[in-house]
Amino acid sequence: MKNFVFHNPTKLIFGKETINEIGDEIKKCGIKKVLLHYGGGSIKNNGVYEKVLKSLKENNIEWVEVSGVKPNPRLSKVYEGIEVAKKNNVEGILAVGGGSVIDSAKAIAGGFYYDGDIWDAYSGKYFIKKALPLFTVLTISATGSEMNGNSVITKEETKQKWATSSKELYPKVSIIDPTAQFSLPLKQTVNGAVDAISHVMEYYFDGTKDTEIQDQIAEGIIRTVIFSTEKLLKDPKNYEARANLAWSATLALNGLLRAGSNGGDWASHALEHSVSALFDIAHGEGLAIIFPAWLEYVKNEYIEKFDRFAKEIFNIDTGNSAIDADLGLRVLKEWYKRIGQPVSLKEIGATEKDIERLVENAVQSSPMGKLKKLEEEEIREIYYIAFNNM
Amino acid sequence: MKNFVFHNPTKLIFGKETINEIGDEIKKCGIKKVLLHYGGGSIKNNGVYEKVLKSLKENNIEWVEVSGVKPNPRLSKVYEGIEVAKKNNVEGILAVGGGSVIDSAKAIAGGFYYDGDIWDAYSGKYFIKKALPLFTVLTISATGSEMNGNSVITKEETKQKWATSSKELYPKVSIIDPTAQFSLPLKQTVNGAVDAISHVMEYYFDGTKDTEIQDQIAEGIIRTVIFSTEKLLKDPKNYEARANLAWSATLALNGLLRAGSNGGDWASHALEHSVSALFDIAHGEGLAIIFPAWLEYVKNEYIEKFDRFAKEIFNIDTGNSAIDADLGLRVLKEWYKRIGQPVSLKEIGATEKDIERLVENAVQSSPMGKLKKLEEEEIREIYYIAFNNM
Missing domain, CATH: 3.40.50.1970 (Rossmann fold)
Known part of the structure; x- marks a missing residue:
């Protein structure tokens, strides 16, 4: 810590x-x-x-x-x-x-x-x-x-x-x-949920070791966001689900998870900012596309944590870290799809040519990231993963 | 909430x-x-x-x-x-x-x-x-x-x-x-751990419903306190365990868990205060005696929560709520014993006559409690359970 x-x-x-x-x-x-x-x-x-x-x-x-x-x-x-x-x-x-x-x-x-x-x-x-x-x-x-x-x-x-x-x-x-928030379009509720989960993941996957209490709280917030979002998809006026989602989203970025961490990775946010700046989509949609791509790209930097994530969030525990990490990412992406989020740049109308525009925009904020330092080449690779994601 | x-x-x-x-x-x-x-x-x-x-x-x-x-x-x-x-x-x-x-x-x-x-x-x-x-x-x-x-x-x-x-x-x-805290006597470290767990339980068992995010955080804190204490019993200078225990103990009573709750039950604390006032033992020791007795006395008021506690903290899940609740309490008490805490009033030298002195002292703070309102008769019963606990 x-x-x-x-x-x-x-x-x-x-x-x-x-x-x-x-x-x-x-x-x-x-x-x-x-x-x-x-x-x-x-x-x-x-x-x-x-x-x-x-x-x-x-x-x-x-x-x-x-x-x-x-x-x-x-x-x-x-x-x-x-x-x-x-x-x-x-x-x-x-x-x-x-x-x-x-x-x-x-x-x-x-x-x-x-x-x-x-x-x-x-x-x-x-x-x-x-x-x-x-x-x-x-x-x-x-x-x-x-x-x-x-x-x-x-x-x-x-x-x-x-x-x-x-x-x-x-x-x-x-x-x-x-x-x-009872009258919010479901799409906005879902964007908020993805945003909150992404904030938690920025700290969770920033490479800090021995942060048991922060990890426990992070996992608790993500589970609650998923649990509450599922309820709201069926019943947008469920007060308890709204309240649990709201307080979870506040706690996700009020300093509680930063305490003891490396300060958060924040590469996914920087990469997403270029996406929503160029395509003017919602931040939550951009994160649903970019975060899984970043996770895919960096997972071998800290496979134990990805393994833990799969187990604690989605009950995935085959006994093999690499398989668990892969399954965890896949289930996260599947959940994003199921709640109506895009998971690839193609889905928001980007063409392969746009990747260079994104790289050019994002590279202004490089180097970025804590778990793995990203410069132009790494940034390009992540956008390619995000482009072809499915 | x-x-x-x-x-x-x-x-x-x-x-x-x-x-x-x-x-x-x-x-x-x-x-x-x-x-x-x-x-x-x-x-x-x-x-x-x-x-x-x-x-x-x-x-x-x-x-x-x-x-x-x-x-x-x-x-x-x-x-x-x-x-x-x-x-x-x-x-x-x-x-x-x-x-x-x-x-x-x-x-x-x-x-x-x-x-x-x-x-x-x-x-x-x-x-x-x-x-x-x-x-x-x-x-x-x-x-x-x-x-x-x-x-x-x-x-x-x-x-x-x-x-x-x-x-x-x-x-x-x-x-x-x-x-x-490296040089703390182990006894004091353990007292601190019990105190922190007790603070979490005061909110967790105060009868509020639909507080998923608070419950998740509460469970995360208790698991971390147990995990860190186990490490410190073997290696009192383990920095990461000290740090995780320290931050967990702070979070246990800084308002985070009060948010959305009934304000905490606090009967166990009131009952303990009479014990440490009359016997001058450490607060943590008194809580190790009183809290399990209170839990035993009130468990049927909210059996689902006791069931959840057993599952989330000690992985107990027989499928029968009443059995799980019982087992959860028993394992908690066993853990207290294993880390060197007393779990009955007898162990600190109290005699049956002292129970009336304790009742007389505690009743000044009655009625107490949120999950169940306690007056003189209930207070006496809990002290009897605490007296005979083993």
Whole structure:
């Protein structure tokens, strides 16, 4: 187990009828005016928007709105948010939505106090040292952004989908009401599940040894995500399944699994970011394609762990590590297919020519990976596996 | 799953050679003078005291000392600490030791700002609203006090061992260097393991339903504690086992398992507190006696969970819930015996007459329990089971 610091100051309020607490929480922080940031119309259709506004009004919190955040949130929307936030002298940001909205809000929060271009924080030229206080009401469990300091933004013109991280970006308060996810399209629920599983796997397969407690928790989260997703496919309004999936997705990336690890591998995420930057598919779909390809490529680097994964997640135990590892990957892929995810680049319309475009995009983030360091040639091979996957 | 708030602001620094960071962490909080609180001589023998002093000096932190904290920490020592803290105008408290030292430091931290008798916080007459900032260097993994707001203190004259809890009592920074536990007597390591398992079981068996993710994590922690303890019995300086046990014990009572639960049952803890108040045995020993007795008494309240416990922890699965539950309890008790714990009140020298003294003491905290509400008669029955246990 590696040395670590665990420090997660976010106050997480979870459960039924909790959205109405948001105004009071903002008020308790001494904030009187916020930028209200959200995506399209879904929060207006499912009643979340109305509940948030009611709570803000009851607590005399003023707000200005910047909406229209899209999946794979864009830098241009961030610039718009920063401008509106500055012009209106807001004292905090309230993000209402999924990971894209929260990540966009984080970029605005950091950009508010930065004189340069906030993209600098994503390209590695600037480290966010100060940010507006952030509050969130989560409507899609997936990215874990509601309880961490990470943000991923896409710069449209250069098709760069890059990440930043700072202690200043942890939300002050996040509210998760699982009932707000009852009306989610099943596709989005499934994307969230794949995202959460992928976060767990980034730590699980990062090459650290002797992390029994983290491995046990990681396996518990993956089993719960699978178990809950299966239930939701049959009954999208099953509260217990929604709640278990939601809390699992938050725990998957709130620092708990990073503790004692090598920090996570994150090559699959970097490779996926190029996919969703170029093809504008959902992050969860991209991960269903890329992660199994990466696993296939690196499995011999740490076959015991792949063997353990197969046994603990899918009860596969033939006694032969290599066979178990293979079967484990195959069953994972089969599960992804069964819940409606693509598992190859072909399925999202990519042609063989696109592989070079993906390599060119991804190589900007190379070298990447902890379990195995990837450079251009390795990256190309993984995209080829992902292209031909089935 | 029940609604919950998760908010744990403690910064946890974990790993080898981390004790030397304590002075810098205190300085970063703007604190220049602390009360240094510890127990007997062990921290002077294992080098921890020296490392702490060096770090304080390097960061120009002044300190005054109050030492001599005993297991089952006493109110009289708390009073002494409050007096010294006030007289010397300290700005914070640094607890170096195990749960007893940290709990005592928490009482002092709360008492510093309270004009009345700080025992009021333990007897339910006062809720701690303000406390000195607390820092800890942990030397025994057991109580989880390094990452929560709980404190248990014993009032000697009345033999009351009671608890309090407040957000203000969370340590600002806690340091866990597992190597500091290499020289622990095996008995203390084992007591810590039983304490950690008991904390997990308080939540696991509190009667909440549909908490799959919490159950998975709970089971993972218990399995890891058992696995690590087995290793340490053979090799007390096994770093990985120390580290896994240490982090597991912290996670067992840092709010993670409380999330979504009924808040924990806590009857076993209340019943144990009377045992260690009257017999002055270690809390871990008392729990090894009381918890199996409580489990025996309440198992039919939620037989499915006891069945699950037997299967997930000890691979017991005969297909008959009642038999599995029984076997699970028996194997747990056998494991406690094998690691050198007492499992009956007789073994610690209690006579049948003592049962009434225990009932009289415990009944002050009744009614207790969530899975089953216990009053005098139920309390007596459980002590009888614990008396005759074998």
